[in-house]
Every structure is written in C-alpha cells, then in structure tokens.
Amino acid sequence: MSEAATASGAVRVVIVDDHAMFRAGVRSELVTAGAGRVEILAEAADVDEAVLAIRRHQPDVVLLDVHLPGGGGAEVMRRHPSPTTRYLALSVSDAAEDVIGTIRGGARGYVTKTITGPELVAAIGRVSEGDAVFSPRLAGFVLDAFAGSIDVSAVDEDLDRLTEREREVMRLIARGYAYKEVAKELFISIKTVETHMSAVLRKLQLSSRHELTRWANDRRLL
Numbered sequence: 001m002s003e004a005a006t007a008s009g010a011v012r013v014v015i016v017d018d019h020a021m022f023r024a025g026v027r028s029e030l031v032t033a034g035a036g037r038v039e040i041l042a043e044a045a046d047v048d049e050a051v052l053a054i055r056r057h058q059p060d061v062v063l064l065d066v067h068l069p070g071g072g073g074a075e076v077m078r079r080h081p082s083p084t085t086r087y088l089a090l091s092v093s094d095a096a097e098d099v100i101g102t103i104r105g106g107a108r109g110y111v112t113k114t115i116t117g118p119e120l121v122a123a124i125g126r127v128s129e130g131d132a133v134f135s136p137r138l139a140g141f142v143l144d145a146f147a148g149s150i151d152v153s154a155v156d157e158d159l160d161r162l163t164e165r166e167r168e169v170m171r172l173i174a175r176g177y178a179y180k181e182v183a184k185e186l187f188i189s190i191k192t193v194e195t196h197m198s199a200v201l202r203k204l205q206l207s208s209r210h211e212l213t214r215w216a217n218d219r220r221l222l
Contacts, residue, residue, distance in 0.1 A: 029117030109133030
C-alpha cells in the first residue's frame with residue numbers, strides 16, 4: 001500500500017471498464033461497502049484513458065476489465081508497469097485463457113463481475129497489500145497452466161480468429177444464455193448479439209450453438 005493510502009486509511013483506486021453503467025455500479029458498491037477503506041480517484045473507458053488516469057493519479061489499485069477498446073487490460077499493464085500500482089482484473093469472463101493471460105500480463109488478482117461489494121472491497125485491500133486474489137475456480141486455472149495441463153497456446157490460436165466482443169458473446173451463448181440475456185449482460189442490442197454469433201460460427205466453422213458449447217467445453221472456456 002502506498003504512503004498516501006496508509007496516511008488516509010483508504011486504498012486509492014482507478015476503475016477501468018468500457019461500460020459506463022457498470023462503472024457507475026462499481027462506484028456505488030465501493031462507496032457503500034468501502035466507506036473509509038476505498039477512495040475512487042478516476043474512471044476510464046479504454047486503454048488510452050486508463051493509461052492517462054493511472055499516470056496522473058498513481059493509484060494503489062486499478063480495477064481492470066480484461067476486454068477493452070484499444071488493446072485490452074494486458075495492454076494497459078504493458079504500457080504502465082509500476083511497482084507501486086497493482087492491478088486487479090474485474091471481468092465478466094472466467095475463461096482459462098483470459099485468467100492466465102491477465103496474470104502473465106502483471107495482474108495480482110482476478111475476480112468476476114458476480115462478486116459482491118464487500119467481497120470486492122476485501123479483494124482490493126488484499127491486492128493493495130501485495131496478496132494474490134482469485135476465486136477457487138480461477139486459481140485452479142492458474143495452477144493448471146503453470147503445471148502444463150492447459151495448453152494455452154492452442155486455445156489462443158483458436159480464439160485469435162475472434163474479436164474481443166465475439167469472444168464475450170461466444171462464452172455466454174455456449175453457457176446457455178439466451179440472446180436477450182447476452183444483450184443485457186453486455187449492454188448491446190439483440191441484433192448485435194445475433195450478428196456476433198453468426199460471425200463466431202462462421203470463423204470457427206461450426207453450425208449450431210450445440211457445437212459451439214461442445215467446442216468451448218473441450219477447450220475449458222466455460
């Protein structure tokens with residue numbers, strides 16, 4: 001934790017996510033559950049904004065979405081490596097390659113957007129003190145990857161065909177979400193979901209969501 005955080009008793013945080021409604025929700029949760037423990041310095045919606053905000057404010061912890069316009073969370077960490085700023089991934093994705101790639105990029109932890117406000121405040125505090133924070137399922141991915149039981153390079157080769165948004169749609173559809181539910185989760189229209197789904201099936205040479213689910217399950221993406 002930085003000297004500023006120690007003096008004030010609060011961990012200084014920047015929130016990075018491309019969905020304004022989600023950022024507002026996180027801010028509200030942190031204000032409610034983290035009163036006196038978390039100070040929100042700024043928000044950012046893409047890689048360039050994130051790098052500028054981090055350089056300007058020098059936060060203790062950055063809450064970082066994995067998929068961002070401009071290169072993703074890994075690009076933010078690449079452009080602003082810092083021993084005094086720690087990164088905590090907060091993502092809708094709990095896919096193995098996202099978790100592993102983000103940790104390799106420099107994040108100290110990875111939690112999903114189903115986390116509660118008090119749990120997120122606790123995770124921020126632990127990361128600010130240098131701890132690594134994962135849910136048990138996500139920690140298992142990291143252990144498996146470094147033990148060699150997940151072939152991340154093979155997974156990445158397949159996923160390289162898809163855009164970041166197509167990956168998000170793919171995972172939710174493969175998990176059984178209806179188009180309407182995907183649209184609500186990702187803050188996009190149902191028509192946009194349909195367009196992305198068509199592109200996913202075409203690029204992966206699959207013919208149905210049943211095949212997509214099997215494809216994703218075989219690669220431990222669910």
